[in-house]
Amino acid sequence: MTHGSAQDSREREDRYTLNTYPKLPFALVRGEGSYIFDDAGRRYLDLYGGHAVSCLGHGHPRWVEAIAKQAAALDFYSNICYHPLRAEAAERVVRNSYPSMAGVYFCNSGAEANETALKIARKLTRRPLVVAMNEGFHGRTIGALSVTGVPKMRDAFPESLAGLTRFVDLGDMRAIEALDPRQVAAVILEPILSLAGVRLAPPEHYRALRAHCTRHGIALIFDEVQTGNGRTGKWFAGHHWGVEPDIVTTAKALAGGFPVGAVIANRWVAADVKTGDQGSTFGGGPLAVAAVAATYRILEEEGIVGAVARRSEAVLSRLRSLVGRGPVREVRGLGYLIGVECEIPAGILQARLLEEGVLVGTSNHAGTFRLLPPLTVTEEEWETFFRALEKVLSKKHLIEQP
Ligand SMILES: Cc1ncc(COP(=O)(O)O)c(C=O)c1O
Known part of the structure:
Protein backbone atom coordinates (compact mmCIF):
# COMPACT_ATOMS: atom_id res chain seq x y z
CA MET A 1 0.00 0.00 0.00
CA THR A 2 1.42 3.40 -0.96
CA HIS A 3 0.72 6.79 0.50
CA GLY A 4 0.31 8.97 -2.56
CA SER A 5 -0.77 12.56 -3.10
CA ALA A 6 -3.43 14.35 -1.08
CA GLN A 7 -5.86 13.81 -3.96
CA ASP A 8 -5.04 10.09 -3.99
CA SER A 9 -5.70 9.79 -0.32
CA ARG A 10 -9.12 11.42 -0.61
CA GLU A 11 -10.06 9.16 -3.47
CA ARG A 12 -8.99 6.14 -1.42
CA GLU A 13 -11.05 7.32 1.54
CA ASP A 14 -14.08 7.68 -0.75
CA ARG A 15 -13.45 4.29 -2.24
CA TYR A 16 -12.96 2.34 0.98
CA THR A 17 -15.50 3.99 3.26
CA LEU A 18 -19.28 3.71 2.98
CA ASN A 19 -20.87 6.74 1.45
CA THR A 20 -22.53 8.11 4.61
CA TYR A 21 -21.12 11.65 4.84
CA PRO A 22 -21.05 14.74 2.68
CA LYS A 23 -17.50 16.16 2.85
CA LEU A 24 -15.90 19.55 3.05
CA PRO A 25 -13.23 19.96 0.38
CA PHE A 26 -10.12 19.40 2.51
CA ALA A 27 -8.33 16.89 4.71
CA LEU A 28 -7.53 18.10 8.21
CA VAL A 29 -4.29 16.93 9.74
CA ARG A 30 -3.66 19.14 12.75
CA GLY A 31 -5.36 21.36 15.30
CA GLU A 32 -4.12 23.93 17.78
CA GLY A 33 -6.42 25.92 20.04
CA SER A 34 -9.22 27.38 17.90
CA TYR A 35 -7.41 26.63 14.64
CA ILE A 36 -7.35 23.59 12.39
CA PHE A 37 -4.87 22.96 9.57
CA ASP A 38 -5.38 21.11 6.30
CA ASP A 39 -2.91 18.88 4.49
CA ALA A 40 -1.77 21.83 2.38
CA GLY A 41 -0.86 23.77 5.53
CA ARG A 42 -3.80 26.16 5.28
CA ARG A 43 -5.33 27.16 8.59
CA TYR A 44 -8.96 27.78 9.45
CA LEU A 45 -10.56 29.37 12.46
CA ASP A 46 -12.74 26.55 13.79
CA LEU A 47 -16.12 27.94 14.83
CA TYR A 48 -17.74 24.56 14.25
CA GLY A 49 -15.69 22.57 16.77
CA GLY A 50 -15.98 19.31 14.83
CA HIS A 51 -19.70 19.67 15.48
CA ALA A 52 -19.80 21.11 19.01
CA VAL A 53 -17.20 18.65 20.25
CA SER A 54 -13.86 20.42 20.78
CA CYS A 55 -14.82 22.38 23.87
CA LEU A 56 -11.23 22.95 25.01
CA GLY A 57 -9.94 23.83 21.58
CA HIS A 58 -7.65 21.43 19.80
CA GLY A 59 -4.73 19.82 21.60
CA HIS A 60 -5.22 21.44 25.01
CA PRO A 61 -1.90 20.49 26.70
CA ARG A 62 -3.50 19.27 29.95
CA TRP A 63 -6.01 17.13 28.04
CA VAL A 64 -3.29 15.65 25.81
CA GLU A 65 -1.13 14.90 28.83
CA ALA A 66 -4.00 13.19 30.68
CA ILE A 67 -4.76 10.88 27.76
CA ALA A 68 -1.11 10.10 27.03
CA LYS A 69 -0.51 9.31 30.71
CA GLN A 70 -3.51 7.00 30.85
CA ALA A 71 -2.57 5.26 27.59
CA ALA A 72 0.83 4.47 29.07
CA ALA A 73 -0.56 3.38 32.45
CA GLU A 302 -10.06 27.44 34.12
CA GLY A 303 -13.52 28.95 34.70
CA ILE A 304 -14.46 28.25 31.10
CA VAL A 305 -18.24 27.95 31.53
CA GLY A 306 -18.49 31.37 33.18
CA ALA A 307 -16.31 32.83 30.43
CA VAL A 308 -18.72 31.46 27.80
CA ALA A 309 -21.61 33.19 29.56
CA ARG A 310 -19.75 36.54 29.62
CA ARG A 311 -18.13 36.48 26.19
CA SER A 312 -21.12 35.11 24.32
CA GLU A 313 -23.22 38.13 25.32
CA ALA A 314 -20.97 40.44 23.33
CA VAL A 315 -20.89 38.00 20.39
CA LEU A 316 -24.68 37.61 20.34
CA SER A 317 -25.31 41.33 20.60
CA ARG A 318 -22.82 42.11 17.84
CA LEU A 319 -24.47 39.51 15.62
CA ARG A 320 -27.89 40.93 16.46
CA SER A 321 -26.70 44.37 15.43
CA LEU A 322 -26.37 42.97 11.90
CA VAL A 323 -30.06 42.02 11.73
CA GLY A 324 -31.89 44.09 9.14
CA ARG A 325 -28.63 45.49 7.71
CA GLY A 326 -27.94 43.21 4.79
CA PRO A 327 -29.01 39.59 4.61
CA VAL A 328 -29.01 38.66 8.35
CA ARG A 329 -32.61 38.01 9.45
CA GLU A 330 -32.41 36.61 12.95
CA VAL A 331 -29.90 35.46 15.54
CA ARG A 332 -30.92 32.72 17.99
CA GLY A 333 -29.14 30.86 20.73
CA LEU A 334 -27.58 30.77 24.15
CA GLY A 335 -23.87 30.91 24.92
CA TYR A 336 -21.87 29.34 22.13
CA LEU A 337 -24.77 27.53 20.47
CA ILE A 338 -25.73 30.18 17.96
CA GLY A 339 -27.89 30.09 14.83
CA VAL A 340 -27.65 32.96 12.35
CA GLU A 341 -30.54 33.03 9.91
CA CYS A 342 -29.83 34.79 6.62
CA GLU A 343 -31.59 35.42 3.35
CA ILE A 344 -28.97 33.38 1.56
CA PRO A 345 -28.41 29.62 1.75
CA ALA A 346 -26.18 28.70 4.68
CA GLY A 347 -24.13 26.40 2.44
CA ILE A 348 -23.07 29.38 0.34
CA LEU A 349 -22.13 31.44 3.35
CA GLN A 350 -20.21 28.50 4.75
CA ALA A 351 -18.26 28.18 1.48
CA ARG A 352 -17.51 31.92 1.31
CA LEU A 353 -16.40 32.04 4.94
CA LEU A 354 -14.19 29.04 4.31
CA GLU A 355 -12.45 31.00 1.56
CA GLU A 356 -11.76 33.61 4.23
CA GLY A 357 -10.29 30.93 6.51
CA VAL A 358 -13.27 30.51 8.87
CA LEU A 359 -15.25 27.29 9.33
CA VAL A 360 -18.89 27.50 10.47
CA GLY A 361 -21.64 24.85 10.48
CA THR A 362 -24.85 24.67 8.48
CA SER A 363 -28.17 23.28 9.77
CA ASN A 364 -31.36 21.61 8.58
CA HIS A 365 -32.83 25.09 8.10
CA ALA A 366 -31.57 26.17 4.69
CA GLY A 367 -30.89 29.78 5.67
CA THR A 368 -29.31 29.21 9.09
CA PHE A 369 -25.63 28.70 9.74
CA ARG A 370 -24.42 27.68 13.16
CA LEU A 371 -21.55 28.70 15.41
CA LEU A 372 -20.49 25.86 17.75
CA PRO A 373 -16.93 26.93 18.54
CA PRO A 374 -14.47 25.71 21.14
CA LEU A 375 -15.56 27.21 24.46
CA THR A 376 -12.07 28.67 24.76
CA VAL A 377 -12.32 30.87 21.65
CA THR A 378 -10.76 34.29 22.37
CA GLU A 379 -12.05 37.81 21.76
CA GLU A 380 -9.35 38.29 19.14
CA GLU A 381 -10.55 35.18 17.32
CA TRP A 382 -14.12 36.47 17.36
CA GLU A 383 -12.76 39.67 15.79
CA THR A 384 -11.27 37.54 13.01
CA PHE A 385 -14.70 35.96 12.47
CA PHE A 386 -16.54 39.28 12.37
CA ARG A 387 -14.03 40.73 9.91
CA ALA A 388 -14.54 37.71 7.63
CA LEU A 389 -18.33 37.79 8.01
CA GLU A 390 -18.58 41.51 7.30
CA LYS A 391 -16.33 41.11 4.27
CA VAL A 392 -18.44 38.24 2.91
CA LEU A 393 -21.75 39.98 3.60
CA SER A 394 -20.60 43.28 2.12
CA LYS A 395 -19.66 41.82 -1.26
CA LYS A 396 -22.91 41.01 -2.93
CA HIS A 397 -21.29 39.09 -5.75
CA LEU A 398 -19.56 36.83 -3.21
CA ILE A 399 -22.85 35.57 -1.86
CA GLU A 400 -24.68 35.23 -5.13
CA GLN A 401 -25.20 31.64 -6.16
CA PRO A 402 -22.93 30.43 -8.93
C1 LIG B 1 -28.80 16.69 20.03
C2 LIG B 1 -28.09 15.47 19.53
N1 LIG B 1 -28.42 14.28 20.04
C3 LIG B 1 -27.82 13.15 19.64
C4 LIG B 1 -26.81 13.18 18.69
C5 LIG B 1 -26.15 11.91 18.27
O1 LIG B 1 -24.88 11.87 18.79
P1 LIG B 1 -23.78 10.87 18.17
O2 LIG B 1 -23.48 11.38 16.79
O3 LIG B 1 -22.62 10.98 19.11
O4 LIG B 1 -24.40 9.52 18.16
C6 LIG B 1 -26.44 14.41 18.13
C7 LIG B 1 -25.38 14.47 17.10
O5 LIG B 1 -25.22 15.41 16.36
C8 LIG B 1 -27.09 15.58 18.55
O6 LIG B 1 -26.77 16.77 18.05
Whole structure:
Protein backbone atom coordinates (compact mmCIF):
# COMPACT_ATOMS: atom_id res chain seq x y z
CA MET A 1 0.00 0.00 0.00
CA THR A 2 1.42 3.40 -0.96
CA HIS A 3 0.72 6.79 0.50
CA GLY A 4 0.31 8.97 -2.56
CA SER A 5 -0.77 12.56 -3.10
CA ALA A 6 -3.43 14.35 -1.08
CA GLN A 7 -5.86 13.81 -3.96
CA ASP A 8 -5.04 10.09 -3.99
CA SER A 9 -5.70 9.79 -0.32
CA ARG A 10 -9.12 11.42 -0.61
CA GLU A 11 -10.06 9.16 -3.47
CA ARG A 12 -8.99 6.14 -1.42
CA GLU A 13 -11.05 7.32 1.54
CA ASP A 14 -14.08 7.68 -0.75
CA ARG A 15 -13.45 4.29 -2.24
CA TYR A 16 -12.96 2.34 0.98
CA THR A 17 -15.50 3.99 3.26
CA LEU A 18 -19.28 3.71 2.98
CA ASN A 19 -20.87 6.74 1.45
CA THR A 20 -22.53 8.11 4.61
CA TYR A 21 -21.12 11.65 4.84
CA PRO A 22 -21.05 14.74 2.68
CA LYS A 23 -17.50 16.16 2.85
CA LEU A 24 -15.90 19.55 3.05
CA PRO A 25 -13.23 19.96 0.38
CA PHE A 26 -10.12 19.40 2.51
CA ALA A 27 -8.33 16.89 4.71
CA LEU A 28 -7.53 18.10 8.21
CA VAL A 29 -4.29 16.93 9.74
CA ARG A 30 -3.66 19.14 12.75
CA GLY A 31 -5.36 21.36 15.30
CA GLU A 32 -4.12 23.93 17.78
CA GLY A 33 -6.42 25.92 20.04
CA SER A 34 -9.22 27.38 17.90
CA TYR A 35 -7.41 26.63 14.64
CA ILE A 36 -7.35 23.59 12.39
CA PHE A 37 -4.87 22.96 9.57
CA ASP A 38 -5.38 21.11 6.30
CA ASP A 39 -2.91 18.88 4.49
CA ALA A 40 -1.77 21.83 2.38
CA GLY A 41 -0.86 23.77 5.53
CA ARG A 42 -3.80 26.16 5.28
CA ARG A 43 -5.33 27.16 8.59
CA TYR A 44 -8.96 27.78 9.45
CA LEU A 45 -10.56 29.37 12.46
CA ASP A 46 -12.74 26.55 13.79
CA LEU A 47 -16.12 27.94 14.83
CA TYR A 48 -17.74 24.56 14.25
CA GLY A 49 -15.69 22.57 16.77
CA GLY A 50 -15.98 19.31 14.83
CA HIS A 51 -19.70 19.67 15.48
CA ALA A 52 -19.80 21.11 19.01
CA VAL A 53 -17.20 18.65 20.25
CA SER A 54 -13.86 20.42 20.78
CA CYS A 55 -14.82 22.38 23.87
CA LEU A 56 -11.23 22.95 25.01
CA GLY A 57 -9.94 23.83 21.58
CA HIS A 58 -7.65 21.43 19.80
CA GLY A 59 -4.73 19.82 21.60
CA HIS A 60 -5.22 21.44 25.01
CA PRO A 61 -1.90 20.49 26.70
CA ARG A 62 -3.50 19.27 29.95
CA TRP A 63 -6.01 17.13 28.04
CA VAL A 64 -3.29 15.65 25.81
CA GLU A 65 -1.13 14.90 28.83
CA ALA A 66 -4.00 13.19 30.68
CA ILE A 67 -4.76 10.88 27.76
CA ALA A 68 -1.11 10.10 27.03
CA LYS A 69 -0.51 9.31 30.71
CA GLN A 70 -3.51 7.00 30.85
CA ALA A 71 -2.57 5.26 27.59
CA ALA A 72 0.83 4.47 29.07
CA ALA A 73 -0.56 3.38 32.45
CA LEU A 74 -3.50 1.15 31.42
CA ASP A 75 -4.93 1.28 27.94
CA PHE A 76 -8.11 -0.65 28.56
CA TYR A 77 -10.04 -2.74 30.95
CA SER A 78 -13.78 -3.26 31.16
CA ASN A 79 -16.28 -2.06 33.72
CA ILE A 80 -15.93 -5.31 35.60
CA CYS A 81 -13.19 -3.60 37.61
CA TYR A 82 -13.11 -0.26 39.43
CA HIS A 83 -10.99 2.60 38.11
CA PRO A 84 -10.10 5.72 40.13
CA LEU A 85 -10.61 8.06 37.17
CA ARG A 86 -14.11 6.62 36.59
CA ALA A 87 -14.93 7.69 40.14
CA GLU A 88 -13.56 11.18 39.50
CA ALA A 89 -15.23 11.55 36.11
CA ALA A 90 -18.60 10.33 37.40
CA GLU A 91 -18.51 12.59 40.45
CA ARG A 92 -17.59 15.67 38.43
CA VAL A 93 -20.28 15.02 35.82
CA VAL A 94 -23.03 14.28 38.35
CA ARG A 95 -22.17 17.25 40.57
CA ASN A 96 -22.05 19.71 37.70
CA SER A 97 -25.28 18.50 36.11
CA TYR A 98 -28.40 19.06 38.26
CA PRO A 99 -28.79 18.83 42.06
CA SER A 100 -31.36 16.03 41.74
CA MET A 101 -29.03 13.77 39.73
CA ALA A 102 -27.86 10.57 41.41
CA GLY A 103 -25.63 8.71 38.97
CA VAL A 104 -24.16 8.43 35.50
CA TYR A 105 -23.79 5.63 32.98
CA PHE A 106 -20.95 6.05 30.48
CA CYS A 107 -21.28 4.87 26.89
CA ASN A 108 -19.68 5.85 23.59
CA SER A 109 -21.88 8.32 21.72
CA GLY A 110 -24.93 10.53 21.82
CA ALA A 111 -27.13 8.04 20.00
CA GLU A 112 -26.17 5.30 22.43
CA ALA A 113 -26.92 7.59 25.37
CA ASN A 114 -30.40 8.27 23.95
CA GLU A 115 -31.01 4.56 23.30
CA THR A 116 -30.20 3.93 26.94
CA ALA A 117 -32.40 6.76 28.20
CA LEU A 118 -35.38 5.52 26.18
CA LYS A 119 -34.82 1.98 27.33
CA ILE A 120 -34.63 2.80 31.04
CA ALA A 121 -37.60 5.22 30.84
CA ARG A 122 -39.78 2.52 29.26
CA LYS A 123 -38.74 -0.03 31.86
CA LEU A 124 -39.33 2.42 34.71
CA THR A 125 -42.81 3.49 33.63
CA ARG A 126 -43.93 0.30 31.88
CA ARG A 127 -45.55 2.54 29.26
CA PRO A 128 -45.05 2.32 25.49
CA LEU A 129 -45.11 5.83 24.02
CA VAL A 130 -42.50 8.53 23.78
CA VAL A 131 -43.20 12.16 22.95
CA ALA A 132 -40.54 13.86 20.82
CA MET A 133 -40.21 17.14 18.95
CA ASN A 134 -40.74 17.80 15.29
CA GLU A 135 -37.33 18.73 13.83
CA GLY A 136 -35.53 17.32 16.88
CA PHE A 137 -32.42 15.18 16.34
CA HIS A 138 -31.30 12.37 18.62
CA GLY A 139 -28.98 10.17 16.55
CA ARG A 140 -28.93 7.60 13.77
CA THR A 141 -29.38 4.25 15.52
CA ILE A 142 -32.87 2.78 15.21
CA GLY A 143 -34.17 3.81 18.65
CA ALA A 144 -32.67 7.30 18.52
CA LEU A 145 -33.85 7.71 14.94
CA SER A 146 -37.36 6.72 16.00
CA VAL A 147 -37.61 9.86 18.13
CA THR A 148 -35.87 12.08 15.59
CA GLY A 149 -38.44 14.48 14.14
CA VAL A 150 -36.85 14.84 10.71
CA PRO A 151 -38.84 12.72 8.22
CA LYS A 152 -36.11 12.83 5.57
CA MET A 153 -33.79 11.02 8.00
CA ARG A 154 -36.40 8.41 8.98
CA ASP A 155 -38.14 7.74 5.68
CA ALA A 156 -35.65 5.22 4.37
CA PHE A 157 -36.02 3.20 7.61
CA PRO A 158 -39.79 2.73 8.02
CA GLU A 159 -39.48 -0.35 10.27
CA SER A 160 -38.31 1.73 13.23
CA LEU A 161 -40.03 2.40 16.56
CA ALA A 162 -41.39 5.70 15.24
CA GLY A 163 -44.90 4.17 15.48
CA LEU A 164 -44.48 4.44 19.25
CA THR A 165 -43.47 8.11 19.05
CA ARG A 166 -45.83 11.08 19.10
CA PHE A 167 -44.20 14.12 17.49
CA VAL A 168 -45.20 17.61 18.63
CA ASP A 169 -43.80 21.08 17.98
CA LEU A 170 -41.34 22.44 20.55
CA GLY A 171 -43.38 24.74 22.80
CA ASP A 172 -46.76 23.15 22.06
CA MET A 173 -47.92 22.16 25.54
CA ARG A 174 -51.48 21.58 24.35
CA ALA A 175 -50.40 18.82 21.97
CA ILE A 176 -48.65 17.05 24.85
CA GLU A 177 -51.60 17.49 27.20
CA ALA A 178 -53.93 16.01 24.56
CA LEU A 179 -52.15 12.64 24.79
CA ASP A 180 -53.28 10.04 27.33
CA PRO A 181 -50.50 10.38 29.94
CA ARG A 182 -50.98 6.78 31.13
CA GLN A 183 -49.50 5.67 27.80
CA VAL A 184 -46.53 8.04 27.83
CA ALA A 185 -43.21 6.79 29.19
CA ALA A 186 -41.11 9.82 28.37
CA VAL A 187 -40.83 13.18 26.72
CA ILE A 188 -37.48 13.61 25.00
CA LEU A 189 -36.22 16.90 23.65
CA GLU A 190 -33.14 18.88 22.89
CA PRO A 191 -33.76 21.88 25.16
CA ILE A 192 -32.50 23.91 22.21
CA LEU A 193 -33.23 22.32 18.83
CA SER A 194 -29.80 22.68 17.30
CA LEU A 195 -29.84 20.94 13.94
CA ALA A 196 -33.26 22.51 13.30
CA GLY A 197 -31.47 25.87 13.16
CA VAL A 198 -31.11 26.65 16.90
CA ARG A 199 -34.70 27.03 18.15
CA LEU A 200 -35.79 27.60 21.76
CA ALA A 201 -39.12 27.71 23.55
CA PRO A 202 -39.97 30.43 26.09
CA PRO A 203 -38.74 29.61 29.66
CA GLU A 204 -42.29 29.02 30.90
CA HIS A 205 -42.70 26.17 28.43
CA TYR A 206 -39.88 24.16 30.01
CA ARG A 207 -41.42 24.76 33.44
CA ALA A 208 -44.88 23.69 32.26
CA LEU A 209 -43.38 20.59 30.67
CA ARG A 210 -41.60 19.74 33.92
CA ALA A 211 -44.84 20.16 35.90
CA HIS A 212 -46.80 17.99 33.45
CA CYS A 213 -44.24 15.17 33.55
CA THR A 214 -44.07 15.28 37.36
CA ARG A 215 -47.86 15.23 37.66
CA HIS A 216 -48.21 12.16 35.43
CA GLY A 217 -45.09 10.16 36.27
CA ILE A 218 -43.58 10.72 32.82
CA ALA A 219 -39.78 10.70 32.53
CA LEU A 220 -38.51 14.03 31.19
CA ILE A 221 -35.38 13.45 29.11
CA PHE A 222 -33.19 16.37 28.09
CA ASP A 223 -30.92 15.44 25.21
CA GLU A 224 -28.00 17.68 26.12
CA VAL A 225 -25.62 16.09 23.67
CA GLN A 226 -25.01 19.58 22.33
CA THR A 227 -26.29 21.88 25.06
CA GLY A 228 -24.45 20.15 27.90
CA ASN A 229 -20.95 20.54 29.31
CA GLY A 230 -20.95 24.32 29.37
CA ARG A 231 -21.86 25.15 25.78
CA THR A 232 -24.73 27.48 26.64
CA GLY A 233 -22.82 29.36 29.35
CA LYS A 234 -24.29 27.12 32.07
CA TRP A 235 -23.21 23.56 32.74
CA PHE A 236 -26.52 22.21 31.41
CA ALA A 237 -29.30 24.06 29.63
CA GLY A 238 -32.08 23.52 32.19
CA HIS A 239 -30.13 25.81 34.56
CA HIS A 240 -31.22 28.76 32.41
CA TRP A 241 -34.87 28.14 33.35
CA GLY A 242 -34.54 26.42 36.74
CA VAL A 243 -35.78 23.15 35.23
CA GLU A 244 -34.33 19.74 36.03
CA PRO A 245 -35.09 16.75 33.81
CA ASP A 246 -35.27 13.19 35.15
CA ILE A 247 -32.67 11.95 32.68
CA VAL A 248 -29.93 13.87 30.87
CA THR A 249 -28.09 12.47 27.90
CA THR A 250 -24.85 13.99 26.74
CA ALA A 251 -21.81 13.30 24.55
CA LYS A 252 -19.86 15.53 22.10
CA ALA A 253 -17.93 17.97 24.34
CA LEU A 254 -18.15 15.68 27.39
CA ALA A 255 -14.61 14.36 26.90
CA GLY A 256 -13.15 17.20 24.84
CA GLY A 257 -13.04 15.13 21.63
CA PHE A 258 -12.59 11.62 22.97
CA PRO A 259 -15.69 9.56 22.07
CA VAL A 260 -17.79 9.32 25.23
CA GLY A 261 -21.53 9.49 25.84
CA ALA A 262 -23.33 9.59 29.17
CA VAL A 263 -26.76 9.14 30.71
CA ILE A 264 -27.25 10.97 33.97
CA ALA A 265 -30.27 9.93 36.02
CA ASN A 266 -32.04 11.38 39.04
CA ARG A 267 -32.87 9.37 42.13
CA TRP A 268 -36.29 8.26 40.83
CA VAL A 269 -34.79 6.82 37.65
CA ALA A 270 -31.56 5.55 39.21
CA ALA A 271 -33.45 3.51 41.82
CA ASP A 272 -34.97 1.39 39.05
CA VAL A 273 -31.72 0.70 37.16
CA LYS A 274 -30.53 -2.81 37.96
CA THR A 275 -27.40 -4.78 37.13
CA GLY A 276 -27.66 -6.00 33.56
CA ASP A 277 -30.21 -3.39 32.44
CA GLN A 278 -27.55 -1.85 30.23
CA GLY A 279 -23.90 -2.36 29.40
CA SER A 280 -21.11 -1.53 26.98
CA THR A 281 -17.65 -3.00 26.62
CA PHE A 282 -15.93 0.27 25.82
CA GLY A 283 -18.20 2.66 27.72
CA GLY A 284 -16.36 4.27 30.62
CA GLY A 285 -13.05 2.57 29.79
CA PRO A 286 -9.86 4.00 31.32
CA LEU A 287 -8.98 6.29 28.39
CA ALA A 288 -12.56 7.51 28.11
CA VAL A 289 -12.88 8.39 31.79
CA ALA A 290 -9.40 9.94 31.81
CA ALA A 291 -10.61 12.20 29.00
CA VAL A 292 -13.87 13.07 30.82
CA ALA A 293 -12.08 13.75 34.12
CA ALA A 294 -9.45 15.92 32.40
CA THR A 295 -12.04 17.84 30.39
CA TYR A 296 -14.18 18.59 33.44
CA ARG A 297 -11.12 19.44 35.57
CA ILE A 298 -10.03 21.95 32.93
CA LEU A 299 -13.52 23.39 32.44
CA GLU A 300 -13.86 23.85 36.21
CA GLU A 301 -10.35 25.05 37.06
CA GLU A 302 -10.06 27.44 34.12
CA GLY A 303 -13.52 28.95 34.70
CA ILE A 304 -14.46 28.25 31.10
CA VAL A 305 -18.24 27.95 31.53
CA GLY A 306 -18.49 31.37 33.18
CA ALA A 307 -16.31 32.83 30.43
CA VAL A 308 -18.72 31.46 27.80
CA ALA A 309 -21.61 33.19 29.56
CA ARG A 310 -19.75 36.54 29.62
CA ARG A 311 -18.13 36.48 26.19
CA SER A 312 -21.12 35.11 24.32
CA GLU A 313 -23.22 38.13 25.32
CA ALA A 314 -20.97 40.44 23.33
CA VAL A 315 -20.89 38.00 20.39
CA LEU A 316 -24.68 37.61 20.34
CA SER A 317 -25.31 41.33 20.60
CA ARG A 318 -22.82 42.11 17.84
CA LEU A 319 -24.47 39.51 15.62
CA ARG A 320 -27.89 40.93 16.46
CA SER A 321 -26.70 44.37 15.43
CA LEU A 322 -26.37 42.97 11.90
CA VAL A 323 -30.06 42.02 11.73
CA GLY A 324 -31.89 44.09 9.14
CA ARG A 325 -28.63 45.49 7.71
CA GLY A 326 -27.94 43.21 4.79
CA PRO A 327 -29.01 39.59 4.61
CA VAL A 328 -29.01 38.66 8.35
CA ARG A 329 -32.61 38.01 9.45
CA GLU A 330 -32.41 36.61 12.95
CA VAL A 331 -29.90 35.46 15.54
CA ARG A 332 -30.92 32.72 17.99
CA GLY A 333 -29.14 30.86 20.73
CA LEU A 334 -27.58 30.77 24.15
CA GLY A 335 -23.87 30.91 24.92
CA TYR A 336 -21.87 29.34 22.13
CA LEU A 337 -24.77 27.53 20.47
CA ILE A 338 -25.73 30.18 17.96
CA GLY A 339 -27.89 30.09 14.83
CA VAL A 340 -27.65 32.96 12.35
CA GLU A 341 -30.54 33.03 9.91
CA CYS A 342 -29.83 34.79 6.62
CA GLU A 343 -31.59 35.42 3.35
CA ILE A 344 -28.97 33.38 1.56
CA PRO A 345 -28.41 29.62 1.75
CA ALA A 346 -26.18 28.70 4.68
CA GLY A 347 -24.13 26.40 2.44
CA ILE A 348 -23.07 29.38 0.34
CA LEU A 349 -22.13 31.44 3.35
CA GLN A 350 -20.21 28.50 4.75
CA ALA A 351 -18.26 28.18 1.48
CA ARG A 352 -17.51 31.92 1.31
CA LEU A 353 -16.40 32.04 4.94
CA LEU A 354 -14.19 29.04 4.31
CA GLU A 355 -12.45 31.00 1.56
CA GLU A 356 -11.76 33.61 4.23
CA GLY A 357 -10.29 30.93 6.51
CA VAL A 358 -13.27 30.51 8.87
CA LEU A 359 -15.25 27.29 9.33
CA VAL A 360 -18.89 27.50 10.47
CA GLY A 361 -21.64 24.85 10.48
CA THR A 362 -24.85 24.67 8.48
CA SER A 363 -28.17 23.28 9.77
CA ASN A 364 -31.36 21.61 8.58
CA HIS A 365 -32.83 25.09 8.10
CA ALA A 366 -31.57 26.17 4.69
CA GLY A 367 -30.89 29.78 5.67
CA THR A 368 -29.31 29.21 9.09
CA PHE A 369 -25.63 28.70 9.74
CA ARG A 370 -24.42 27.68 13.16
CA LEU A 371 -21.55 28.70 15.41
CA LEU A 372 -20.49 25.86 17.75
CA PRO A 373 -16.93 26.93 18.54
CA PRO A 374 -14.47 25.71 21.14
CA LEU A 375 -15.56 27.21 24.46
CA THR A 376 -12.07 28.67 24.76
CA VAL A 377 -12.32 30.87 21.65
CA THR A 378 -10.76 34.29 22.37
CA GLU A 379 -12.05 37.81 21.76
CA GLU A 380 -9.35 38.29 19.14
CA GLU A 381 -10.55 35.18 17.32
CA TRP A 382 -14.12 36.47 17.36
CA GLU A 383 -12.76 39.67 15.79
CA THR A 384 -11.27 37.54 13.01
CA PHE A 385 -14.70 35.96 12.47
CA PHE A 386 -16.54 39.28 12.37
CA ARG A 387 -14.03 40.73 9.91
CA ALA A 388 -14.54 37.71 7.63
CA LEU A 389 -18.33 37.79 8.01
CA GLU A 390 -18.58 41.51 7.30
CA LYS A 391 -16.33 41.11 4.27
CA VAL A 392 -18.44 38.24 2.91
CA LEU A 393 -21.75 39.98 3.60
CA SER A 394 -20.60 43.28 2.12
CA LYS A 395 -19.66 41.82 -1.26
CA LYS A 396 -22.91 41.01 -2.93
CA HIS A 397 -21.29 39.09 -5.75
CA LEU A 398 -19.56 36.83 -3.21
CA ILE A 399 -22.85 35.57 -1.86
CA GLU A 400 -24.68 35.23 -5.13
CA GLN A 401 -25.20 31.64 -6.16
CA PRO A 402 -22.93 30.43 -8.93
C1 LIG B 1 -28.80 16.69 20.03
C2 LIG B 1 -28.09 15.47 19.53
N1 LIG B 1 -28.42 14.28 20.04
C3 LIG B 1 -27.82 13.15 19.64
C4 LIG B 1 -26.81 13.18 18.69
C5 LIG B 1 -26.15 11.91 18.27
O1 LIG B 1 -24.88 11.87 18.79
P1 LIG B 1 -23.78 10.87 18.17
O2 LIG B 1 -23.48 11.38 16.79
O3 LIG B 1 -22.62 10.98 19.11
O4 LIG B 1 -24.40 9.52 18.16
C6 LIG B 1 -26.44 14.41 18.13
C7 LIG B 1 -25.38 14.47 17.10
O5 LIG B 1 -25.22 15.41 16.36
C8 LIG B 1 -27.09 15.58 18.55
O6 LIG B 1 -26.77 16.77 18.05
